[in-house]
Amino acid sequence: MSEVVNYTREGNIGVITVNYPPVNALSQAVRSGLVAALEHGQKDAEAKVLLLVCEGRTFIAGADIREFGKPMQEPGLPAVVEQFENSDKPVVAAIHGTALGGGLETALGCHYRIALSSAKVGLPEVKLGLLPGAGGTQRLPRLAGAQKALEMITTGEFVAAKDALAFGIVDAVDESNDVKAAGIAYAQKLADEGKPVRRVRDLTDRIEADKGSDVFDQFRSALQKKARGQLSPFKCVDAVEAAFNLPFAEGMKRERELFMECMDSPQRAGLVHAFFAERQVSKVKGLPKDTPVRDVSSVGVIGAGTMGGGIAMNFANVGIPVTIVEMKQEALDKGLGIIRKNYENSAKKGRITQKQVEDRMALITGSLNYDEFKNVDLVIEAVFENMAVKKEIFAKLDSVCKPGAILATNTSTLDIDEIASATNRPEDVVGMHFFSPANVMKLLENVRGSKTSDEVKATVMAVAKKIKKVGVMVGNCHGFVGNRMLHKRGAEAMALVNEGATPQQVDKVLTDLGYPMGQFAMADLAGIDVGYRIREEMRNAGEDVAPSWMDKLAEQNRLGQKTMAGVYKYEEGSRKPIPDPEVERLIGDFRKEQGITPREITDQEILERCMYVMVNEAAKILEEGIADRALDIDVVWIYGYGFPAYLGGPMFWADQIGLDVILAAVEKYHREVGADYWEPAPLLKQLVADGKKFGDL
Numbered sequence: 001m002s003e004v005v006n007y008t009r010e011g012n013i014g015v016i017t018v019n020y021p022p023v024n025a026l027s028q029a030v031r032s033g034l035v036a037a038l039e040h041g042q043k044d045a046e047a048k049v050l051l052l053v054c055e056g057r058t059f060i061a062g063a064d065i066r067e068f069g070k071p072m073q074e075p076g077l078p079a080v081v082e083q084f085e086n087s088d089k090p091v092v093a094a095i096h097g098t099a100l101g102g103g104l105e106t107a108l109g110c111h112y113r114i115a116l117s118s119a120k121v122g123l124p125e126v127k128l129g130l131l132p133g134a135g136g137t138q139r140l141p142r143l144a145g146a147q148k149a150l151e152m153i154t155t156g157e158f159v160a161a162k163d164a165l166a167f168g169i170v171d172a173v174d175e176s177n178d179v180k181a182a183g184i185a186y187a188q189k190l191a192d193e194g195k196p197v198r199r200v201r202d203l204t205d206r207i208e209a210d211k212g213s214d215v216f217d218q219f220r221s222a223l224q225k226k227a228r229g230q231l232s233p234f235k236c237v238d239a240v241e242a243a244f245n246l247p248f249a250e251g252m253k254r255e256r257e258l259f260m261e262c263m264d265s266p267q268r269a270g271l272v273h274a275f276f277a278e279r280q281v282s283k284v285k286g287l288p289k290d291t292p293v294r295d296v297s298s299v300g301v302i303g304a305g306t307m308g309g310g311i312a313m314n315f316a317n318v319g320i321p322v323t324i325v326e327m328k329q330e331a332l333d334k335g336l337g338i339i340r341k342n343y344e345n346s347a348k349k350g351r352i353t354q355k356q357v358e359d360r361m362a363l364i365t366g367s368l369n370y371d372e373f374k375n376v377d378l379v380i381e382a383v384f385e386n387m388a389v390k391k392e393i394f395a396k397l398d399s400v401c402k403p404g405a406i407l408a409t410n411t412s413t414l415d416i417d418e419i420a421s422a423t424n425r426p427e428d429v430v431g432m433h434f435f436s437p438a439n440v441m442k443l444l445e446n447v448r449g450s451k452t453s454d455e456v457k458a459t460v461m462a463v464a465k466k467i468k469k470v471g472v473m474v475g476n477c478h479g480f481v482g483n484r485m486l487h488k489r490g491a492e493a494m495a496l497v498n499e500g501a502t503p504q505q506v507d508k509v510l511t512d513l514g515y516p517m518g519q520f521a522m523a524d525l526a527g528i529d530v531g532y533r534i535r536e537e538m539r540n541a542g543e544d545v546a547p548s549w550m551d552k553l554a555e556q557n558r559l560g561q562k563t564m565a566g567v568y569k570y571e572e573g574s575r576k577p578i579p580d581p582e583v584e585r586l587i588g589d590f591r592k593e594q595g596i597t598p599r600e601i602t603d604q605e606i607l608e609r610c611m612y613v614m615v616n617e618a619a620k621i622l623e624e625g626i627a628d629r630a631l632d633i634d635v636v637w638i639y640g641y642g643f644p645a646y647l648g649g650p651m652f653w654a655d656q657i658g659l660d661v662i663l664a665a666v667e668k669y670h671r672e673v674g675a676d677y678w679e680p681a682p683l684l685k686q687l688v689a690d691g692k693k694f695g696d697l
């Protein structure tokens with residue numbers, strides 16, 4: 001037998017066991033092992049029913065993603081699944097953990113399926129820029145009908161075992177946690193009852209029922225909005241529709257063609273890069289895997305504003321009590337009110353129950369007194385960006401908090417070491433930079449100061465996981481990784497408007513690339529005062545920050561969405577940015593004041609200046625060791641700023657454009673625009689000279 005798949009017999013049940021840690025992915029070895037074990041079972045005269053089951057933490061979690069983009073090695077998965085379906089002896093799949101992608105497709109090739117109640121099933125290929133390519137688009141609709149199959153295949157969302165039972169995807173659910181015993185008992189029952197093989201490909205009821213339905217067009221039009229710019233979700237609909245219009249064998253051929261179109265697309269490459277990058281970032285360079293982690297079972301938050309409130313929610317969501325301290329009762333009441341409103345809204349949308357609203361609110365306490373932080377394990381400061389205020393707060397925390405408590409700041413730009421210098425325990429001070437809205441955005445940029453201890457670094461990475469964020473460890477500098485790049489893009493976006501572009505033109509170029517919103521719509525969301533304060537802070541520190549039309553917005557109290565006017569104007573109850581002639585006038589006046597004659601600016605120039613400026617800055621960030629790897633920067637942008645994952649992140653994107661093309665443009669803008677940040681990064685020059693990419697580092 002193969003090393004990863006073996007065949008044994010228990011009474012009259014032939015047991016095929018996959019054992020390929022960590023997730024039993026369908027590598028070539030597993031595929032050929034499955035075929036060999038199945039053949040063994042066919043020949044074993046004592047075996048009446050065959051059982052497919054997996055060792056370890058999960059049933060097969062899909063194709064082996066590491067094999068994508070390489071030449072396919074026989075046997076192909078569709079053929080393996082077909083062989084299981086062709087078996088003359090009934091085959092049962094017993095599912096635990098997650099049966100995903102090719103894993104679920106293999107189970108659908110079996111004649112019966114039983115799942116532990118804790119198990120989940122799904123076809124998440126779309127999240128990798130693919131569609132199910134081993135019969136999933138043809139077999140799932142035969143069990144679950146068009147609507148459910150389209151939902152699962154176009155979203156990639158997992159379905160719990162009991163729902164899978166209701167949808168007809170599995171035939172039985174077992175409450176135990178012993179998948180092998182449950183599988184054998186179920187197989188035995190089928191053997192005793194003399195149940196015949198039941199091939200999904202031959203089922204026609206659901207196909208007949210949904211043939212000609214308009215559900216396919218409904219999905220297509222919904223995707224126009226939800227999956228703008230993406231290829232695979234639309235191909236998923238085409239493939240599922242083929243199950244209803246074509247005989248099974250032809251439907252399989254159609255699925256293969258569509259699958260290969262997706263497999264060969266750059267979007268697939270980008271999404272697979274993002275998949276592995278997300279997993280890599282948890283392995284921090286230079287931080288040993290066995291670094292001890294401190295227990296964090298209570299948290300303090302300073303500031304009940306938008307950020308502080310959002311941060312607190314993350315902890316309450318996972319059952320960790322949080323104390324929020326504010327300066328004034330009124331601000332505290334307002335903040336707690338907003339948190340409740342956010343939870344109530346989630347409950348209205350059916351995302352959580354009313355009981356969960358109350359349970360989570362019960363975990364959040366407000367106070368005006370720092371003494372409440374005496375016993376907490378972690379405090380996160382989330383007040384506005386002002387160094388003097390932050391230092392005062394940290395000195396106070398140092399005197400109140402117990403030894404071993406982690407003192408974190410949510411600053412988005414300021415020097416962690418200077419903040420830490422206000423305490424006698426700089427080793428316990430760290431940055432935990434959440435992204436707005438903090439209860440939604442998945443990124444947590446953890447910033448190490450020069451004295452932050454390994455234990456504290458490991459703990460904040462573990463905290464990220466605990467609160468279901470993607471933690472990325474970065475170094476200390478103005479703006480860290482994300483905002484340092486964003487500020488350069490922001491400066492260019494502002495300059496482009498100075499020179500003649502409109503804010504909406506700049507934003508459209510960015511949203512056309514795939515960003516969920518442009519630079520200026522984002523500024524309105526975050527608050528125009530945030531950028532204004534940062535620029536003022538820099539001016540106070542003696543830096544040369546050019547005057548800007550955006551400062552004038554702040555001075556006129558056009559602070560963005562919260563005042564219903566910023567770069568754009570907003571209508572009551574809507575977040576849709578509307579271009580405002582008043583702002584156009586303000587920009588016109590500013591140009592006159594500065595003696596600028598506006599010129600026509602092309603979309604290509606906007607794209608290059610907004611994107612290449614970030615790539616050039618990112619190369620400097622890498623060189624300085626602020627980011628450990630290019631992939632860390634990609635993950636920061638995908639999860640912190642909604643950079644489209646199908647482009648793989650800005651560094652992966654840059655590699656596709658070609659670093660030589662980017663360097664030539666950077667050199668041109670350095671000459672023409674002249675700002676210091678256009679100075680070409682030495683690393684970028686080096687990579688171009690060596691004919692290398694960021695991905696080669």
Ligand code: 3HC
Nearest residue numbers: 022025061062063064065066100101102124132133134279
């Ligand atoms: N292929 C190769 N490696 C995989 C893998 C896969 N399908 N799925 C997970 N891994 C690896 C991860 O990279 C990680 O490796 P590392 O330890 O070296 O970083 C390790 O397995 C553990 O993964 P996670 O850290 O993600 O573990 P979790 O327990 O958090 O999650 C999981 C487990 C739910 C299975 C999650 O890994 C997952 O969602 N995997 C991807 C599933 C998927 O997309 N399957 C479809 C593949 S495409 C397909 O099947 C095509 C077919 O239709 C032809």
